[in-house]
Amino acid sequence: MTLPSPLVPPARVLLGPGPSDVAPSVSRALAAPTVGHLDPYFLGVMDEVRAMLREVFGTKNVLTMPMSGTGSAGMETLFVNLVEPGDRVLVGIHGVFGGRMAEVARRCGAEVVTVNVPWGQPLDVEKMREAAKGQSFDVVAMVHAETSTGVLTPLAPFRALADELGAMLLVDAVTSLGGVSIGVDEHGVDGIYSGTQKCLSCPPGLAPVSLSERAWTKLKNRKTKPQSWYLDLELIGSYWGSERAYHHTAPINMLYGIHEALRLALEEGLPARFERHVRHAKALTAGLEALGLELPVPEASRLPPLTLVAIPEGIEDAPVRKALLERYGIEIGGGLGDFKGRAWRIGLMGTGSTPRNVLLCLGALHETLAGMGWKAKGDPIAAAAAVLG
């Protein structure tokens, strides 16, 4: 073979559904010298990562740590550990990721009941209550921030439903962690997972998870071992706990990366960080509306880190995204499922949620659409600037 040249990846502006732009200090942390996974230095890193993760999740849960793998590995971790064959699982579906949860639960041998709402709407707790009537459930599962549609669903009503059913509440927080307040303890969440490449602005590769006391008890009292050895939380907990028992080699440098990403989030302050995501999302939506574009998600349910935009009549999806990428180096997301070819997804996540990116995205989109004959209603830059102040 001919030897390939060393890689020189292009420097993109990542404004899609993830991965988001990596913070420069996170990139530097990733490039730091690799040490052994039982090196005293590294054990200190693990303790700090865990302590910071608890803060960002809003929990005192002992069993809180990043799993090796992406967000979907976090999803799988909760289900393989907490769901035994024959368990009954109620899953709300309003996009891709609720559907994935249901599929993973079925593969664990659960009896799964799904409750769908139209994509672009928040989950409907009354509809789930109705569907659960007269039945018992072990688990209620839901996606907090549905990245496929840009919808945020409040957790409290689902905790109340899980209480009525005597069930545990499992939550997908892949796009909420670090971008939207979660409050794991405040909302009585029993199991939660996330990823690094959305609002934490770290490359993909780790899946932070946290389990309540109740979930831990359920895991301890399983009749059968979890079918996944790699994701077995009792075994991994022994490495993250005081025993430091080897299970698998931790992805050392990724842990440096998340250490820095969590540190940045806490240094900024979580309330300020969440407020920043809201402010920039509002500026973006003001600009998109001035462009004359429609936002399918009702205002009260919009997810600040990710905005869904309807593709207008007469404009084609792919050429617009191609132009944004090739001419401006900007990546935005296409639609998924019900929104395939019908919507774009614009992410302002973590370090990517900046005034610069709001104006850059609006300006580039305006230029691109104008070149295709689209007439803007107003001035998107002025509309966004008015919100930014």
Ligand SMILES: *Cc1c(COP(=O)(O)O)cnc(C)c1O
């Ligand atoms: C991205 C995402 C996932 C999957 O994460 P991967 O890192 O792609 O495995 C799951 N749930 C939600 C809500 C997501 O946004």
